[in-house]
Amino acid sequence: MLRVRGLTVAFGGPPVLENIDLDVKAGQFTSLIGPSGSGKTSILRAVTALLSPQTGTVDLDVPANDVGFLFQDDALLPWRTARQNVALGLRIRGIAPGPAAEKADRWLSLLGLDGFGDRYPRQLSGGQRKRVAIAQVLVLEPRLLLMDEPFASLDAIVRMRITEELLGWVEREHLTVLLVTHDLEEAISASDVVYVLSQGPSATIRARHEVNIARPRHVLGTRRDPMFAPLLERLWEDLS
């Protein structure tokens, strides 16, 4: 689905990322973990052409329109309602306002935001805004979903709930995902493959691990799997 080869990113100084190789296979959940400031986000930004790398290539098997990007912050358009924010991508794809709004409403309701369609982002809580941001991306039915620490800003309870829901959705739909996170447990719980990025500058891929825990998974159940603790330890070693 996605192949990154020899990716090097620099912003004027020493490279932030150096010679990154990364594969995301179709139907798999891949995570990329690394310390804060190691340039994890830059990899996703290079994949979505928001930044152009010094060297290296990014190959996508799907058109750019089939890639969804869930950002770390939930910067919705403040002057558009929740419904309009969710419908935005559909409108960009040329879908008429009526059907786009209907589909947006279906997704809002799927994410537990029934009746919130007319609210503006300022009138929603942090968790609700995050759900709108998720709906905004999923409504386009992306074949590859990129997520940049999407739940970092949420409190623990909301975070757990939304993670669980999103994981369920990804498993049912066999979505291909690349998740960037610094939360090791979250990475193991969700992933088929975990990449470990070294501390920057000049961060590079230090290790790749497969997570052979049966699906469907649940955030809490996964932690009791015999695979979980040893893998967590390995990841810790890779990072230190």
Add this chain to the structure above:
Amino acid sequence: MKISSVAARRAAALILLIALWESASRLGWLDPFYMPAPSSVARVMMQLFAGGELWTHLGATFAAAFTGLAAGLVLGVGLGFAAALSPVLAELLEPVMVLLNAIPRVILAPLFVIWLGIGLASKVALALVLVSVLMFFAVYNGIREVDQRLVERIRTLGGGRRFLVREVYVPSVTAWVMGNLKVAVGFAFTGAVVGEFVASSRGLGYLLQFAQSTYNAGLTIALIVVIMAFVLLLFALSERLERRLLRWRQT
């Protein structure tokens, strides 16, 4: 509750001040030639409205202020947009606008009178210059300081220039323009009244000039109060418009 009690205290303070002024006048502490009592100012004001002549002058000032405001908005917003989208134009426009912003723009009034005569046009021109420089910077800076995260959202959702303008730039700029609308209304009236003050045969500025040249303090104060009242009314209207257009700001 809280806001209304603040308003009540302010109103009480104002009434107290006027009462003190009135008593000071009646006790003979204030010379009516320089500082006539509120009651005689009120009388002058009533005569102004009753005479009917005031409406012609009000109409002239409003016509100049509104024409200048509308034209200044269009010109300022247009130039601001153009400069933000075209670096070459920005290079040329920015120093001119910075200069126009730095000088007291009312010094252009005599020039406009020489160019455009003592009629409406010279007042409109002055109001237009005052408003358009303000709006130019509101829009120009507004576009340059647009939230880049929103720009990236539109791009990752597949949107091009059209959607960027419609979904991000126009709403951002609207917010900036509306935030400056009250100042612009004030500027438009400054331009109109100062223009009339310099040379005219009609308008509130003309009346003020007349009151000053005849040393009529009562008429001067009455006119100042009339102008303030109308500007306050327009402030209230623009605030309503602002709240309507920016209702997404309410939490």
